Amino acid sequence: MKNFADVLIEEIIHKNSVLVAGLDPDLQYFPDFLIDSGEVSNQKASEAIYHYNRIVIDAVAEHVVAVKPQLAYYEVYGSEGIRALEKTIAYAKSKNLIVINDAKRGDIGSTSSAYAKAFLGNGSLAGDMVTVNPFLGSDGYLPFIEEAGRNGKGLFLLVKTSNPSSHEVQDVKLENGELLYIKMADDINKIAQQTLGENNYSFIGAVVGATYPMEAEKVRKSLPSSIFLVPGFGAQGGTANDLKPFFDAKGLGALVSSSRGIIYNGSKEEKKTEAVLYEFIAKAARESNDKINEVRLSH
Numbered sequence: 001m002k003n004f005a006d007v008l009i010e011e012i013i014h015k016n017s018v019l020v021a022g023l024d025p026d027l028q029y030f031p032d033f034l035i036d037s038g039e040v041s042n043q044k045a046s047e048a049i050y051h052y053n054r055i056v057i058d059a060v061a062e063h064v065v066a067v068k069p070q071l072a073y074y075e076v077y078g079s080e081g082i083r084a085l086e087k088t089i090a091y092a093k094s095k096n097l098i099v100i101n102d103a104k105r106g107d108i109g110s111t112s113s114a115y116a117k118a119f120l121g122n123g124s125l126a127g128d129m130v131t132v133n134p135f136l137g138s139d140g141y142l143p144f145i146e147e148a149g150r151n152g153k154g155l156f157l158l159v160k161t162s163n164p165s166s167h168e169v170q171d172v173k174l175e176n177g178e179l180l181y182i183k184m185a186d187d188i189n190k191i192a193q194q195t196l197g198e199n200n201y202s203f204i205g206a207v208v209g210a211t212y213p214m215e216a217e218k219v220r221k222s223l224p225s226s227i228f229l230v231p232g233f234g235a236q237g238g239t240a241n242d243l244k245p246f247f248d249a250k251g252l253g254a255l256v257s258s259s260r261g262i263i264y265n266g267s268k269e270e271k272k273t274e275a276v277l278y279e280f281i282a283k284a285a286r287e288s289n290d291k292i293n294e295v296r297l298s299h
């Protein structure tokens, strides 16, 4: 049966892209024509964020398969920030972009069920996929899998994150000598194998950082049927040359995400008008996509 991985794969083929633009709005990088410098009210911040995101979405739409709002950047501005997020999600959907909420949620079962409804249901914060922290255990992540399955959506469980200290927890050696992130991958795979779609991929994906290509190779062995969400490309130092182990032989199986590298390309001072800002962002998305395609489609 068709699942959300099939939808993703159709979109990847249609757009010839596995790129995801991260929507991490940080006012310090906004050009002056969008926001006054100095004290800014939450309402003004929210308006500027939505305006910036609309420019980003318009500029990247033909080069990316999805956008990934990082929720922290919206939560900073309270209910006004959440309003900007809701409007951004609606705008991205109107441009036929897949929306991945980078929320990294996960809690006791009952609370996870509520989170799952918020991000994978039909409300104003719901996208198509959400990132989930599985380190609370299976009762913390199963509600997301159930909700995603019911609604034809998907999720990405954190397995090996891109940050420099991820080894402190995720690479801990268990009593049997196995590394924690590999155990996590093995556990997820048991469920993933029961949820395969027409392309043999599950709607249960995994986050694996671009900064850890050797680890990605090991995770791929444990999780052959999960699509990887790969952050850490660009600003965190991951390069296109690192990406080969993330993909399958057809150049599928992974989405590569970049936030700062795309949306803050070029200096603030150069961006005096909306048209110039649009061009900087579109150029970064186009060039990133070309670089990634060169690697993922090479044999």
Ligand SMILES: O=c1ccn([C@@H]2O[C@H](COP(=O)(O)O)[C@@H](O)[C@H]2O)c(=O)[nH]1
Residues within 6 Å of the ligand: 022, 024, 070, 102, 160, 161, 162, 163, 207, 208, 209, 231, 232, 233, 234, 235, 236, 257, 258, 259, 260, 261
């Ligand atoms: O392992 C992870 C998981 C999530 N992220 C998020 O991705 C973006 C990365 O931003 P860049 O500007 O492209 O570095 C950001 O929203 C993180 O919260 C991650 O980096 N690593």
